[in-house]
Amino acid sequence: MLIQCMGIKMGKYFGTDGFRGEANVDLTVVHAYKVGRFLGYYFGREHKAKIIIGKDTRRSSYMFEYALVSGLTASGADVYLLHVTPTPSVSYVVRSENFDCGIMISASHNPYYDNGIKVINSDGYKLETEVEELIEEYIDKEVDDIPLATGVDIGRTVDYSVGRHRYIGYLMSLATRSFKGVKVGLDLSNGSATTVAKGVFDALGAKTYTISNEPDGTNINNNCGSTHIEVLQKYVIDNGLDIGFAYDGDADRCLAVDDKGNIIDGDLILYLCGTYLKERGELSNNTVVTTIMSNIGLYKAFDKAGILYEKTTVGDKYVNENMVANGHTLGGEQSGHIIFSKHATTGDGILTSLILMEVMLEKKQKLSELVSKVKMYPQLLVNVKVFDKPTAKNDEDVKEAVKKITRELGDDGRILVRESGTEQVLRVMVEAQTEEKCRKYVYEVVDILKDKGYVKED
Structure with a gap:
């Protein structure tokens, strides 16, 4: 049994997944300009900085792109644009x-009116916390002490869509066999995957069906993608497809749907890929890195398969840090961020799809057959909007309720109360042997939060 009440260390602006908030409310065009100004200066202290920018399909992504470019070039950096990617x-x-x-303009799975700025270092990992803190200090300065570039030192902007095409070529090079004859459904979430995924699957021979493939700036993640997997479930069944994949807004997550319309979440993906890599002798240290949100059923399945596992706090950033520090090759989250360190430095939804296809084709079994032996525990997660996350989570009555529920669940479940790293919410999750128990215990905590006045009413 595992019980955790987790807090997440966050800066004033940067959380676990970059600087995120409602466009021009929490994250403004001035913020973006200042981020660009600092990064252009910071990386250009010893040479002319080269910085690349990608974005998703939100209406505000173009605004933030132009603001970042203005700040970067004003500090002397050359900027290369990947566009929607x-x-x-x-x-x-x-x-x-x-x-x-690199800079990615996206709020991932959030609604269109939110946006974010993710900064990626030269090794392809998320930017170091120390540098994020320096950016925050600069944003809050009343006097701009970074010099403006002049003359030939002013930066330039370069169309670099060729970089996205090279990435597409790289994905295709990783496929080990043809997808010919396989009917694949793709929910592109009206987001970044619209520029990449269908072309990859078509080129590999799949009979590809797409939905949510018409972004208009406001429909990203709107009743589609990995956060609304029920849409793809119905589509797979209605069209008699062999498999379906759903991405989030920036395509670093992937969830799958099997031939029977069942959800294959991140935990099941970790099981399928972990056992497959183990059989091939490619699972380094015989270990998979998970987060504290992973289902008890996954750990029981790993135990039966003889696979070791480690647990981190929630966030692919922390999964990746563990993998790098310990030399592990596979890790991920229940939400669908899956990292294959042999091929990538971050979660990659389309790469995850390709490896799942490889597992299915190599095993010559349907996805529903491959996961049939894994029994996942019922799990209920409720997001509670609160005025102050730390105060609500650390309330004595909340902590006492968590202790009581922990005792009552024993070894047959767990409760987890944690602060979101990207939103002003507490996440209350219970895992138990029945859905009734999950609901009972989750709402015991939620009701306390409401009674104590911590909850923001919609």
Whole structure:
């Protein structure tokens, strides 16, 4: 049994997944300009900085792109534009083509009116916390002490869509067999995957069906993609497809749907890929890195398969840090961020799809057959909007309720109360043997939060 009440260390502006908030409310065009100004200066202290930018399909992404470019070039950096592209493509291009850093403009699975700025270092990983803190200090300064570039030192902007095409070529090169004859459904979430995924699957021979493939700036993640997997479930069944994949707004997540319309979440993906890599002798240290949100059923399945596992706090950033520190090759989250360190430095939804296809084709079994032996525990997660996350989470009555529920669940479940790293919410999750128990215990905590006045009413 595992019980955790987790807090997440965050800066004033940067959380676990960059600087995120409602466009021009929490994250403004001035913030973006200042981020650009600082990064252009910071990476240009010893040479002319080369920085690459990608974005998703939100209406505000263009505004933030132009603001970042203005700040970067004003500080002397040359800026290369990938345009609409997945987050993992930025990581790939940064590390493979010697850029000083990369910037992805996206709020991932959030609604269109939110946006975010993710900064990626030259090795393709998320920017170091120390540098994020320096950016925050600069944003809050009343006096701009970074010099403006002049004359030939002013930076330039370069169309670099070729970088996205190279990423597409790289994905295709990783496929080990043809997808000919396989009917594949793709929910592109009206986001970044629209520029990449269908072309990859078509080129590999799949009979590809797409939905949510018409972004208009406001429909990203709107009743589609990995956060609304029920849409793809119905589509797979209605069209008699062999498999379906759903991405989030910036395509660093992937969830799958099997031939029977069942959800294959991140935990099941970790099981399928972990056992497959183990059989092939490619699972380094015989270990998979998970987060504290992973289902008890996954750990029981790993125990039966003889696979070791480690647990980190929630966030692919922390999964990746563990993998790098310990030399592990596979890790991920229940939400669908899956990292294959042999091929990528971040979660990559389309790469995850390709490896799942490889597992299915190599095993010559349907996805529903491959996961049939894994029994997942019922799990209920409720997001509670609160005025102050730390105060609500650390309330004595909340902590006492968590202790009581922990005792009552024993070894047959767990409760987890944690602060979101990207939103002003507490996440209350219970895992138990029945859905009734999950609901009972989750709402015991939620009701206390409401009674104590911590909850923001919609």
